Amino acid sequence: MTSDGGGSESRGPLAEHDDQTPAGDGHASVYDKDEYYADSARGSRLTPILEWMLRGLDRRRARDVVAKTGIKTGKVLDVGAGDGKFLHFIERLGFAVHGTTASTRSASAAQAQFGLRLDVSEGLEGQAPKGPFDLVTYWHVLEHLQDPSRHTRFWAGLVRPSGFIAIEVPNFHSIGARLCPRSWLGGDRTHHINPQACETILGTLRHLGFDPVQTERFSAKYSYAYLWSALLGRLFGRQYEFDRILGILQGPMDALRRRPLWTINALAAVAYLAPVVLILMLYGAMTNQGEVLRIYAKRRST
Secondary structure, eight states, X not given: OBOOTTOXXXXXXOOSSOTTSOOOOSOOOOTTOGGGSOSSSSOOSSOGGGHHXXXXXXXXXXXXXXXXHOOOSXXXXXXXXXXXXXXXXXXXXXXXXXXXESOHXXXXXXXHXXXXXXXXXXXXXXXXXXXXXXXXXXXXXXXXXXXXXXXXXXXHHHEEEEEEEEEEEEOTTSHHHHHOTTTOTTOXXXXXXXXXXXXXHHXXXXXXXXXXXXXXXXXXXXXXXXXXXXXHHHHHGGGSOHHHHHHHHHOHHHHHHHSHHHHHHHHHHHHHXXXXXXXXXXXXXXXXXXXXXXXXXXXXXX
């Protein structure tokens, strides 16, 4: 964890594309598309085998957010809430929760699993009557937005004075991104169409009346998987590209049937690459080259 400490000059609202980061393919993208989720009551994005781990990581995320913002009670809005895991766990900590999703499948899963009613919407137009919120969260949403201003223009009105906004995106300048961008799981060029540099997000927040208070570049949920995927591509070549690595995480048994030796090696690499991955995780966190960028910002009270 690092303090913001001033950073670069404010650059104003989030650009449609930052000139310091790789461009997307130019096509519109929506976070939480139906295609991301299984058509089932659980709506899993990855294999159900990993469901227990994902729940544990979102439980930890909810506790971390509360600890780092110091907010003990109030209202939370999670934009792009997926199947509602994060909202479920922060609700259990005593918060009133609201969420949006662009996927009817994920909304159904949130209702079936946690009794949460998410607004199915790509924007924030319907959230103002429910605010102001003590905390608004964006977990891997901004990189999907072709026009972030559809969201950012609402931020100041949605967050109460002295409330917080938390943003997490893949760090496109991370160690993993540089090791092998074609296999790095943070580099989904089909849907991650609008990567943003840290300075751009910080500049937007300041412009809108928020003071960044913490920046972090480590994620218990993403760092290991991102580095594992990058190392696979770096060590073994083009046979480990983004779609195939994601395919293993979504359906390992199907991957085993289609390409048994290739899949066995990838799964075994989760263990045998562990020493290298852990070293790179530590180095990335210490040098601000970790696999994600997470920013906590507080709205000015005046």
